[in-house]
Amino acid sequence: MTSTTAPLVARRPSRVRPRIPPSTPGRLVALALLVVLALIPVFTLSILIADRSRETTADLKDRRIPGLLALDQAAAALTEADRATATSLVSGAFSLTGPGQEYQDAVKRANQFLTLATDLHQHDPLARARLTNVNALMVEYTIMVGLAQTGGDGPLSLANVFYASDLRRTIVTNLYAQRQADLKDIRAARSTWWVGAYVAVPFGATAFVALLLVLFAHSYVRRRFRRRTNPLLLFAALALAGLIAWTVLHAQTTNDRLAQAAGRGVGEQSALWQARTAVHEVVGTTALDVASGNVPRDTDVKAGLTLRDLAEPLPSPADIEGVRTGADPTFGGLVATALADNRSSALREPGARALTALAVLRDAAERARTQAPRGGTLDGGAGVVTLTGRAPDQMSGAADGAESALTDALIASRKATDAGLAEAADDGGLTVGGPVLCTAVLALALAGLLIRRFEYGRLR
Incomplete structure (x- = not known):
């Protein structure tokens, strides 16, 4: 009798199966938990x-x-005070009445704007230190103007006014240096991650994953329970798609409005304030030149703004008409900077008026210098009326016209900027609507899944 031995059968190692719930109720609960986890970053x-x-x-x-x-406004007001001092000196009234009420009002405004700027820069130690130094220089400036008045009509009076004017330029230089730092901070603030259009990328990615998960859950339930649709899961998917579109559109809109208002809008206003400063600077410098007989000034202080800073070259009447009708400026300078890429008639019309006044200002300045005696004058005389007169064809009159036009342009620019910032600050209801939609998506998705679990007949 022969015996047979059973062949040895090698056992294959068992494969590790993925840990997927083996039953339909378990899979439904797992999908519900995944939906919850996916919606947490979307909600946040x-x-x-x-x-x-x-x-x-x-x-x-x-x-x-x-x-x-406030820094630009302080610079403009202080330069207006310096202009009042210089024109009072050249008119011969300085030794009797001082720089006059116009000077007093301008200094008061300059101090108010400096106080406001200091208060608004409390968060920045470097800015606070710089503005504290500027306030000290302001005190010194007013003291020098007072000392100039005690000098009568002599050369000491002229020397003190020149020194005060140089000090004023130092103050304006410091204010503009701080303004450059502020512009950099504003650019950084409006380009932060949370207000950039790219913030929509991680939100869209996480929300899209959650949307795919809800759609997968709908597909699974439809196949497993042999039903055409699951309305609750479909409504959850629609609500989530709506939230994605709403949030992405809000991020893009906020970014665009901030770029318009806090970018170009602020640049416009700053350029227009600098233009006002330059108008006062041109009149004040011409007055001091007339008073001294165009004697060169030996100073290390940086020269102030000139007509070239306002517009270079001065536009022709045809160019000005083009600006009025919305054409791009064909010249450089502060006025062109403010008008560039802006087709608004509310800004273009006063801009064209300011440019017209600048041509008159240039011609009047040339006549005033030509008519002034070679030795200078501190008591009126030839050329002074051309400089201090308020008629439209005289220098101070043309400066007043340019200032009035620039003020109108500033009002228009500020109104547009404030409106843009208000729109950017408006969340469009997303602060409340976002959480409400997320909650609705969560409730609908869980209901759509858990109802089917109960329908299956057992809880696990």
Whole structure:
């Protein structure tokens, strides 16, 4: 009798199966948990995008932009005070009445704007230190103007006014240096991650994953339970798609409005304030030249703004008419900077008026210098009426016309900038609507899945 031995069968190692719930109820619960986990970052990012963009815009609107413009306003007011001092000196009234009420009002405004700028820069130690130094120089400036008045009509009076004017230029230089730092900060603030258009990328990615998961859950439930649709899961998918579109559109719109208002709008206003400063500078410099007989000034202080800074070259009447009708400026300078890429008639019309006044200002300045005696004058005389007269064809009159036009342009620019910032600060209801939609998506998705689990007949 023969015996047979059973062949040895090698056992294959068992494969590790993925840990997928083996039953339909378990899979439904797993899908529900995945939906919850996927919606957590969507919910968080939606709230943060709306909240941070609102905070950033409010900070720009209430602190950063007013702080920067206060520096420009202080520079313009102080230069207006210097102009009043110089024209009073050349008219011969300085030794009797001093620089006059126009000077007093301008100094008062300059101090108010400096105080405002200091208050709005409390967060910045370097800016606070710089503005504290500027305030000290302002005190010294007013003292020098007072000392100039005690000098009567002699050369000491002229020397002190020259020194005060140089000191004023030092103050304006410091203010403009701080303004450059503020412009850099504003650019950085409006380019932060939370108000950039690219913030929509991580939100869109996480929300899209959640959307795909909800659609997969709908497909699974439809196949497993042999039903055409699951309305709750479809509504959840639609609500999530709506939230994605809403949040992405909000991020892009906020970024665009901030670029317009806190970018070009602030640049416009700053250029227009500098243009006002330059108009006062031109009149004041001409007055001091007439008073001294065009004696060169031996000083290390940086020269102030000139007509070339306002417009270079001065535009022709045809160019000015083109500006009025919306054409791009064919010249350089501060006025061109303010008008560039802006077709608004509210800004173009006063801009054209300012440019017309600049041509008159240039001609009147040349006549005043030509008519002034070689030795200079501190008591009126030839050329002084051309310089101090308020008629439209005289220098101070043309300066007043340019200043009035620039003021109208500033009002138009500020109105547009404030409107843009207000629109950027408006979250469009996303602060409340985002969490509500996320909650609705979560409730609908869980209901759509868990109802089927109960329908299956057992809980696990």
